[in-house]
Structures are given as structure tokens and as C-alpha cells.
Amino acid sequence: MISRKFLLVISLLLPFSFAAFAQQDSIPLSTVIEKTAKFQSSYPIEKVYLHMDKPYYAVGDTIWFKAYVTVEKHQPSGLSGVVYVDVINSQDSVMENLRLPVKNGFANGNITLSGDTYKQGSYRIRAYTNWMRNFDADYFYDHTINVGNAIDNQVNTFITYKSKAKSTTVKVDADITYKDPANNPYADRRVSWQLIRNGDAVSKGSGRTDAKGHLIVDIPENDPAIITSGSLVTAIDMGERKSVTNSFSLKGAVKGYDVQFFPESGQLTNGIRSKIAFKAINSKGLGVDVKGTVTDDQGTVLANLTTAHLGMGVFAITPETGKAYTAHITFDDGSQATYKLPRVQAMGINLAVYSPDPDNLTVKISANELFLQRKQNKSFYLVAQSGGVVYYAAQTVLQNLVYSANIPKSKFPTGIIQLTLFSSGGYALCERVIFVQHNDQLNLTLKTDKPSYTTRQNVKIAVSAKANTTPVVGSFSVAVVDDTSVPTNEDAESTILSNLLLTSDLKGYIEKPNYYFNKPDQEKLDNLDILMLTQGYRRFSYEDILADKNPPIFIAPEQGIEVSGILRTTTGLPVGKANIRLLIPDRNFSTETITDLSGNFKFSNVVVMDTSKITLSARNNVNSKNLVINVNGELYQKLSKNPNQPDEIVNIDSAMRPYLDNARRQYQNSRVLKEVVVKSTKFEKKPSHNDFGTFAGLPGQADHEISGDQLKDCPLLVNCLSTMAFGLTYVDNNFYITRDYNAGKKVPVQIYVGSMPVDVNFLSTITGAEVASVEIFLKDGVSGINRMNQTNGVLIINKKVIKKQKITLAQLQALIPKQNVVTFAIQGYNKAREFYMPKYDVTKAGALGADLRNTIYWNPKIITDKNGVASFNFFNSDARGSYRAIIEGLDSEGNLGRQVIHFGVK
Template identity: 30%
Template sequence: MQGFYRLSRPEKAYLHLDKSVYTVGETMWFSASVVAADTHRPDTLSRVLHVELLAGNGRVVSRRELRLDGGRSHGAITLPDTLAPDTYQLRAYTGWMRNAGPEFFFSRRIQIWPAASLVGDSSPAQLRANAVAARRLSTTLSRAPDVQFFAEGGSLVAGLTNVVAFKATDYAGNGLDVQGQVLDAQDKPVATFRSSHLGMGSFSFAPVAGQRYHAVVAPGGVALQVPLPAVQQEGYTLHVVTLASAFLVTIQRHGGSSSTVSLLGQVRGQVAYMAHGELTAGHETYTTRIPTSQFPAGIVQFTLVDAQGQPLAERLAFAALNPNLRVTLTPDRASYGPRQPVRVHVAVADAAGQPVAMPLSLAVADAGAVDASAETIAANLLLTSDLAGYIENPGYYFQNPTPETAQHLDALLLTQGWRRFVWKQLLAGPLAAPEFGVERAIGIRGQVTQPSGKPVAGGTVTYLQTRPEKIYLSTRTNPEGRFLFTGLDQCNDTTRLTLQARTDRGKRNLLLSLDPGPPVPAGRLPVLPLQTPAALADAVQRSQAQHAAEIKLQFDTTHNVMLSNVQVNARRAVPTDSRRIYPLGSATVLRMDDYPTARNGSSTALQMLQGRVPGVSVTGVDPNIHVQIRGINSLSGSSEPLYLLDGVPITADALAYFPAADVETIEILKGGQAAIFGSRGSAGVIAVYTRRGSPNYSPSVEKAPGVLALRVPGYACAREFYAPRYDVATARRNLPDPRRSTLYWNPRVSTNAAGQADVTFFTADAVGQFRLSAEGISAAGQPAVGSGNLLVR
């Protein structure tokens, strides 16, 4: 177990959001943390974090690449006005996390509501939209619910009293209240059950050898018969009861011969408890009381193993949250008026009251848009990140710890089993080599195959980058035909590049594909409800009103002056290009915008020279095209002209498949025109200049067999949250300030050695209740969560 963490070094990612729900046109602000999965210390293994917003069909709506510094970063996603209102999935992961699978990525469902209010809107378009939403909701709700039963410890054992847990969910994984009966093969009732929280619960009964059992349930009014796990004639049960300060563990055995067994208790690979004993043949019971103080906070995995280390039974429990850090947020006044300064005192202390210096992110948002049961960094690191599948309302289990809450959490652990690693895989031998490496910089992964789909091993892939810097690289494919280029850290610029592939014998009729990214987990996202709680509906309407006001204010941010007829006399300025070191008039210029075939992706740059420039001879076919400028005698004896790409000398081979669609101009210099290049230009110069600054230009991805032309986005720019100050004279003071949905966001709050910090901002014109929330992770790996209220009236 410890070896698993030592060798695989799994990571966890978490995003702290400014609020829980959004409307179209808003900005989603987030702070990112990446930690080691075992110690929760801020991780420095990976340096790149991928953040994606996925639609219900799995389509990536928005993507951000973040540069991690000490396991931390922050960013924002602007939700475009064209985005369809719906439930989306926000996920974050590193390249290294892909080895564990998408089940262990950070994932959170996000409701995005329309920009315009639906209340009172009876337009034909809105009525049609409502009808479509109603049909979608009706269709999804008609799908059969999912009901599953789980034997505590892993197996139903005949002759013993077994605890069986169950979980009933709808199509989207949300819990459904359920009750029913357990019947044997003769339809005789043997047990009854009723869910206690989010469709989950448990019951006890003593199965009989040779019998088969099934449950009769009707979740959501749909009658179902669900089989229970098969009954084993002999085996072990592992029963755990979580008390206030201890775990009461009971091991029962039925049948078999005497054997030595061991009970292990570990949290994230750290063994905190181990005991050995011998159970005699027949019926045997062993009970022990283990203090919870022996375990670090989080999921405790109790495993019963035999003398050979083979697992016999397994049970999850949860250790209390005593070691958590406490964050207090104290505004300097009980209430505030519009546009008044707010000073929030932030203090962080451990369980003993000692101050802690650490980084935090702080959000102040409309209280109606913040879900108190949403996931926090504590809930994520200690619970949801170590469980596969969707967890409904994870913050509930940490919000108000009570015996009832602990019981509901126990039901969750009985049904949502441990998935961080599988015993059979660990016992089979050494872990397989990871497929994905550690990302220290943005990279490009892909595969080269034959048209038949057979991988091309030992092939050559060349990398030709045109901006922001000119780079020419080459690499070989591995036995699976895969390749990797890394180190693409050109600040925040988009990288424009072309990839070309060939076999070791020069064959170019190949297929070059990029890594499609991690798969999207199966399962549907819920549709937006037609009826929402009053507090949420009010918050959505306030957000919609704010968005409408912001759109209107965009036209009022400057003072407009109406002028009468004005005549402007000027000469057209000729733009200069720093890439060109010779006068433009001295060259023969081909502008690609003048040739339709250059824009449709069917021609390469060298093909565009054929028959278009007098004295320039172009022979051969790609990739063996030869260009000669007639009438020029080279002193070096070579007839090959000098090739330039954006002013940088390259070989003709680098332009073999370079798409003309990426080119702005091709310029030819002959004789004395090329004298500025000395002997290098004695056979003439072919200068190719790529397009710049055209936001509407979007070349197709695949240009020719074995060639890809693409743009790779760099690191996302760290946007600053706009928070006006009203204690200084600014032109903005006389304009309305509609901020309400998110009043303030600061991802870089740091407490000092005394565990304290002060944050100052101003209220806006909006009045009402706001929710303050702060989250972070200390250098020692302890999560910190705090919240408070702010009243503006």
C-alpha cells in the first residue's frame, strides 16, 4: 500500500469557485490547488493544470491551461452569451493524474442559467424554449432509476448476521427516497428497509446457504426487482461501528479451517493500525476497539488479510476532522451601506489555537447563489477525491457534524467503495509503467499511423513553429507510434505550428493525430429544473439583472460628443514589418489573399510559386519540390535559393507541406535585390511570411497526409477581478455599480506569522445578504475552510 503511493505518486486537484451557480455572460472565478494524494502537501511534481468546462454531451466548451507554482494557480472562465443554459461539468486534472483515470479528476456540476429572466416571458421563442426544456426533463425523468445493494465487508456469508447497504439514484446520480422488502427465492419476506439520506441506508439479516435473495422496491413510483449479492457458504464479515472516539470492529467467521489473519487500518497508504490473530475453525467472532486518534483525518480503509496477504474482507470508515484548520472571517461592521469600504479580518488557527501562516482564496458572493452543501477543499481532499463516482452534496457531511451526519456518511462509505487502487493489481506484481508523464510545461502528444491504422514505429515527426518564436524540432515515434513535444512555454501567447510525419524510409502518406485528451466519464448531467427554490430563483434573477445592466453600461463608459460633417485628409500609412530587413518594393510579392486556392487548404506554400513568378522554376511534387531562380549563377555552385520563414533561415524540407493558408505573403528576391544577404542569397531568396493578428483566421487542422497545422493556446492569462475604490477620485464614481452576483474575489490572500490578514474592498449599489468564503491548504497539507456573512442595506 505504501509502495503504491511511493511509486505512483498520485496527485489531487481542487478548484475553489467564487459561487455555486452562474448565468450566461458571467465570469467563473476559481483558485486551483494541486497536492500529493497521500500527504496533501502542495504538490510540485506537475507544473501544468488543465481546466475544462464540459457540456452534457461531453463536448469541451472552454479550456484553460494554468501554470502551477508550488501547487497553486488561479484563473477565470468567461461564459459566452451564446452558451446554452444547462448543467455543465467543470473538471481539473494534471497530465500525471490521467494515469489514475478520469474518476479521480476534480469534477463538479455547475448550473448555468439564461441571461434573461424566464419569469413572465410569454414570447413565442420563450414558450418554445420552455416546451423543449419540459420535454427534456420529462424524457430524462422517465428513465429507470438505479438501485444497488452492497454487503458490508464485500460478501454475504451464510449463517452470520450481515449488514447490507443500498443506494437508489436517478438518471443523474441524485438520491431517491426508497423503501421495500427483501424476499427469498420462494418470495418469503426476510427483511424490510427504508432510506435515511439521499437514497442510502442499510439493514441486517441472516442469509441461508443455497438461497437467493432479491429486493422489491419502487423508487420514484417505478416498481423494480433487484437481486442481492450471492450468498457464500463460508467466509468472513467485517463490521465497523463509528463511535465518538473509537472504531468498534467486529470480525466474524463461518466455516473453514483455523487460520492466521491480520487486520490493517490505513489512510491514504499510511498504515495506522495493524493486529494479528488466529481464528479457529467453525464459527468465530473477534471484536476490538480502536481509538480514532490513531488515524489521520480522512477515509480509513480496514482490510482483513490472510497469512499470504490475500484480502478477505474490506470496510471503509471515516476519521474525525479534529486536525482541520479554522478560518474566521470578521467584517469590521455589522452592516454596510452602498459604496462603503469593508474591512474583513482573516485569521487562521489550528485545533490547539496556534496561528498558521498560509495562502487562501476569498470570495464574497450573493448568499442565494452559494450552496452551503457544496464541496469544499476539506470535503474534497478528505472524502470525494478518494471515492469514484458522483457524490451528491458532499459539503453536508462536514457542515454540521452530528451523530446523524456521521450515520449518513457511513452509509455513503458502505455504498461508494474505495477505488484508489485495487488489491489484485497490487498483488499481481510491480505496477505497470505510467502511460502519461509528468508535465513540467505545455506539450503536444500524438500518434502516427499508416492509413490502415497500424502504428508507425521509429518514424520522424518534425515540429515547425512560426510564432511567437521560430522553432524547428524533430523527434522519433515509439513502438506504438506515439510522440511528444514539450517545453511550449511561450508565456501566454498562442503557438502556431505545423507537424509533419514520415517513416524511417521517407514515406509521407501517413495519418497524424493528436491526443484527444482524457475520456468523459459515462453518465448524464441533470437538466435545469423548471422549479427552483425561492432563494436560488431570486439570486438567478439578480444575476440576470446585473448582466443586463453591465451590457447597457458598456455604451456609457465614455462621454460621446456628436460632431457635424468632418473631412479628414491624410496619407495611408504603410505598415512596417519587423520581420523584413529589405525594402518591400525591392521584392516580387505574392499575396495569398489574392488566390482562393491558398485559403481553402488545398495548396502548400511552395506550390503557390508554380507558374506565378517569371523566372522562377518549380519542379517535382511534394515533398520533393525543387525551386530554381533562373538567370542567377551561384558562387557556391548551389542553385538552391535561400529560404526564410518570417525572416529566419530554414531548409526547403521545412516548407514541404507548409500550408499556404497560414501564409500572408511569399516574396522573391533576385540578383542585386538579394545582395543584402551576401553569399547566402547568391542563388536568390524565397521569403515566406505567416499571417499575424487576424482574429477571424482559423485554418483547418489537417492540411495534407501526414501533416497537421494547428494553434496551441499558451497559459491562460491571470485576469484581475475588477473591484472599484470609492475613496479616490475616478471617472467611474459617477456611473452605476451593479455588482451583486460576485461582489469581491481575491485568490491571493496570505496570512502572516500571526495567522492574520486584512482584506479591504467596497460595496456596490446592490443591497442584501452576501456570503464570505475562504479556502486554502497549508504547507503541512491541512485544509482550511471558513465562512461568514456580510449585510448591505
């Protein structure tokens, strides 16, 4: 169940060291508090965080993870019983979609990065529940991982860009180095290249590498948007009519900077001294160091500015009406630029917050003379909330230019606090977001049984979990990795603290989020406050809350897999009080339900593993031959651009070299030469569009083709095509030609199975094993298909040919589908594998060959007992050096914890 103890809001008007009310308010402060509490109670905030065993991976690896599903103040959620995990590639296509059962707020799973599906590059891991889909997808768990290839990668590359801006175009040169896995250059090799955008070649050329394996690719001048939204694809000649293709993103190829300015509380007001935060980023979205001055329109220098951390900093000025202010910025490469500061408001009131000591916040409200004249003796409210819960509220009557008050930090939980100043009419005048850090996370300790170890030795680690000094029962996950092959920047990691306390509540990219929680000190707290000034927080709109404008709820919280639909007669009338039977042949399971008066039926908490066929039958009813079952389709989450794109690594071969070198040794150590038997083959004609007269006018060759072998392990065809259909984009349950969709032409592709036209939902009834090939035509030739169907492009599914044989009339009738019986595929729960842990007898050295694991241990189910203790053990690999053990988790009260230790292996 969801705990409600944090919804108890004191409705008393808390003192603010101000005068009492002098007039009747149009909206009492109690109304603001009550409506906010009602909104939070009706729309609780659910979050998902994934603890993964490593920060990056290689093709062939398995990603091990634990999902923490929380609600309200980070308590384990009882709201949702299912969590979804998507793997999305850099082209914003879903590679995999996992559905996992959630028990008591926790789930665990794994993703195998098979070489058939995954290539070297950057991928997103996105996680959410159905309840979260009712709200802004910006608050989903969304994390970028980089995946290298140590197995099939014959060519290691390193690329840098140089750009030069013209009047309306930009010139880019790409400097690429090609080397083999042993770091020897590929000298004097021919390389052809293409600039690809939306599947089309914008420009192309060729060249030869020099003696050091270098090649300069001279990309012709073009529009900056064309270059930065495209990719550079090169093919290096490997001899014997073979070549190796590499693709490079051009997102950061054009050098550029941007600086934004953020006045505290949202505006600059005449005569009120204000802090102004700024954020300077490069074209990749990463912070850059700058320095500069701020001048008025007379050239007078009013402030000096310099970055404090990751391109962010703060300065203060006292603005005046009628004056314009300019920031003169010098970037770290010596280039310069000027930026106008926001316009000065002639009348207004500002809200400033300071943290003068560890125990108190100082809130300062400043009005200018004009505002005081017009609003004197008017009432104002200050409300502070976190996660929708109001923790502080106060009221005053405006009588002076400046008010200030201290608020004890003890009133607030650790995390983001939003302070809003309201007029008495309920209008939000200004806001300030702060972060309160109590350092009250769980006291987690990991203690090894020895000071150091040898290779393959058994390691025993004791776990202790306390809230302050009180032992707690909690659920935790533990990963142990080899520091040498998995070097890690702890500041850049996504952790349970940085996610649930910070990034899950903020929109936009947060660079190195764990910096603020990794051994925090005063400098990091100051930089965190600057981050609060620059980053947007918009989970709640007080304007909507006070106007009773509630967000539409189109998906209810999901406790399990549901199968639902409606039963109708062949004439379309709903059939109430009828029997529907559900069968799962794989599990030898069946159950029944009754339709309601509108013909609707629903089976709740259907347990299906992986992808299974489900059969629904309405035969056990009067006049059943005239009944039709319609099944409600499953909803798929829309795709969006990667919010953490700056975390994508272009030069994976060099950035992840220690990890990939170890992965290559692992592969070579485990490789076994298999016997090759050459047999004669008999040619068999493959099914194609040429088999049907319907497609006589299509081109003889498809623009793109997907073979049946590529689809053989695909559980649901629609999911796989959304990723594998090159040249097409899958959006809103339709396929579109990518280049046309991006140009604004949103006309869907016509889909056929054989010669039968179908909609996208039909593809959810087909598995990849049934498909011989998929053909994609970006143009319909002279067939007239697009004109007749008002479509754009053709997608043809060629199913495997079933061997012909004679059957009886009874067998034929059995093959004809009945409308009162429906069989379809459904995505079930993905079964989590167990992490393999070898066991060694240290007296028998050399057994089982070299052990080159880099994830030494993974356990998502560490549970501390009533004394707050637990333990686990594992065997080391053959790697010597430092190992890193990480534990994360939470207790039933929502107290978070994370601890990292290192131990030596000799």
C-alpha cells in the first residue's frame, strides 16, 4: 500500500515575522495548501531508478540491473505492479522492450547485448510504469550507456572535427585515424565516405590514409542543420574485395557556444539587487569555462563573471529601468561573444534565498518603490513544497520594501524544494528552487573479512544498514567490478542518490550528477545551488492546481498484465452477460469471465512469461456463431529525443580501451574452433513481392530488405520492425518514410502481409519465426498503391511458405478462423536470469582456463534483517589490482543509501 503519512499538512498559517492580515483575501492561504495536498493525493509521483552493474558495456555483455519503483518520499511503491524497460538506439528506435513484474516496489532483470542485434554505439535505457505515462515523459528514468565492440571490430577509429562558419553555411573537416586491434595504423588504404541524413546521401567522396592511418575528410559547405543532424559513414578497403564500415555522429561537429542567463526568482526588477546565474555550453551540450564582464549601455562595468563549475556561475547587479545590460564573454579557446541580459521590469517583487548556516534558510522578499505604491497593504503568501507536499506556508501584508525571515531546514526533507510567492488572488509572482541536503541517507557499510585477497579467493562481505543509529530492514543491490578493466568516474555516474533526489525532478541534461553527492562539501553545495538557479523545475503548475485543472488520466495504475476487449454481434451490437474464456496453451492454463452490460470484458493479472499466444473464446454462449471478439491493443510509449545526448561517446575505441581490451581477451580465451562441413545446397525460391500480381507495378528490387534470419528470434514483429525497418520511422502506431516525416509529410506507409493489406496492429499477431523476409519500398513505382490508399511507401511482409499437403474437409474447416475465437501474441514478463558465479578450490590452480570477468559479482536481492545486517560472498577472478564494491538501496520508509568500497587482489 502507499503510505499517506507525508500528506498530513498543517493548515495553520505559520508565522513569517510579518504583520497580520489587514483585509479579506480573495483566496485564503489554506485553499492553496488544501488544493495542493488534494492534487498530490490524487496524482502521486511515481519514479523508477535502475541500478546497473557497470557504467558501460561491450557487445556480447549482459546488462544486469535492479529496478527501484518508488512513490511519494521514495518509499517502495505499491501503486504499480509492472515496470517497462526500453533499449533505444541513437536513431531513436526501440531495440528491446522489457516488461517486468514489480514486487513490493522492486524488480530485477537483464539485457543481453547480442552481436546480431547490437552494434558499437550509444544506447538509451528508459524505464517507466503505466501510471507514469499519464505525465511528462521527461521525468522517466532515462540513462545513456555506451557499447563497444571487441569481437567483430577489425578497425579502431578516432575522429576529431574542425569547423569554420560561413555566412549561412558551415565548413567541416573530419580527421580520422584508422588502426587495427593491435594499435597498428592502416596505412595507404582507400576510404570512401558519405554524409548521410534521413537515410539519404547528402554528399560523398573518397581518399587514402597516410602512413599513420590518418585521413582528412573534406565535407563540402552545407547548412549547419543538415550537417549536425546527419552522420558520416566511411568504408575502408580491407583487401580481397572486403571493406569495413564505420559511422560517426556529426552532432558535435560544428563548433559553437551558447550562454544563458537566469535571474533569481525569474526576472530582473528595477532597483532590486539580484543574483543572476549563467550556464555556458558547447555544441555537444557540455559545460565550458568562461570569464567576462557585465556592462550597461554606457559601457560601465557592473560585474565580473567567471564559471564556478561545469560552465555555471553566478554574479549580482542592481538593474535600472531603461538600461540595457550586456555580458561580454571570453571562452576557454580565446573566442569572444556578447549576450544581452533579460529585460528589466519597471515594477515587481523578487524572492531570494540564502543559506547562511547549516541549520537555516534565509528568505528575502524585495519589492521596488513602484510595486510598493500599487500593492501596499495587499496580502502575499509564501509556500514551500517538495514532491507536491507543502512543508511550509506563511502570509504577510506588504508594508515595506524588504522582508526577511529564517526558516529552519529541519522543516524540509532532503531534496528539491520549490518556494513560490503568491498574490492573495493565487497568482504565482516568482519562484525559487533550492536543494536541502541533510546528509541523512542510510548509514551503509560494507566490511570485507580480510584486508586483501588473492586471485580466485573467496571474499566474504558483511552488510550493515542503519538510519542514524537504528538498524533497518532494507532492500539493496550489490555490484563488484574490476577497477582496472572498468575505470570509473564516480562524479559522472547515475546513482540512486543523484537520480531519486535530483535528476528525476529536473528537466534537461545534468552533467556529472553524482558530483554533488560524492563526498559533498561546502563548495559542492554552493555549486548545487547554482545548478538549482539554472535548471528548470516544472512538475507542478500552481495555476492549474488552483483552477482545478487536473491532468487527464488515460492509463490506470497497472498491478499486472491485463487482457481486455469487447464482445459484439456480427451486426456490431455489444453483448452483455456473456461468457469469455481465456486459454494460455504454453501454461496449460484457462480461466473465464463475464462481459458487462456494454460487452466489455477484462482479465486481470494474467501471468505470461516471455511472448506467448493467448486464445479467447466466446463459443460457450447462445448463438455463438454470430459473436465477434475485439481485443484492445497494447499501448506503446512514444519515442522522444535523447535528453542525455551529451553523454554519448563518439570515440568509443579510445575512451573504453581498457574495457574493450579485456573483452577481446575474454573472447579469444573462450573461442573454440568448430568443425566446418561443406555440403551441396539446393536452391529454393524465396517468397517476394513478385509472387503477387498486386505488386506488378512496384520496382523489381526493394529499397531495403530484412531477411528472415534477422527476424528469427523476434517475439513480436511490430516491435522488431520499429527498430530494423531502415528508412522508416515508427511513431504513433504507424510507419512513415523517415526523410518525408522529418520534412513534415506525415503520411503513413501501406502495410501488406502477402498481398493482404493490414494495419500495424495486425503485426502484433506475427512472430519473426513466421517471416521469410520484409521488403521496404520508399516509392511505389507505377503500381498506384499510394494513390489508391492515400499512403506513402510500401512495407511487405513475406511469410514463410508452408509445404502443401492434402487435407480433409474437417481439417480445412478447422483452419478457417472463427470470429468468436481469437488467438494473438502478447508480450509477457521477461524472465530474469541468475548471475553466474564460479566456485574455485584455490588449491587447484589453473582450473577452467583464464577467468577474465569484469563484473565479479552481482546480486539484486540483498535484504537486511531486523538487526540491519546481511552478508554475501563470491570468488575473485584472475585479475589483480583493485576491485570496487557498490551497494545501493532503500528501506520501507524511503531512506536512501549508497556506499562504495575498494579492496585489493594480489
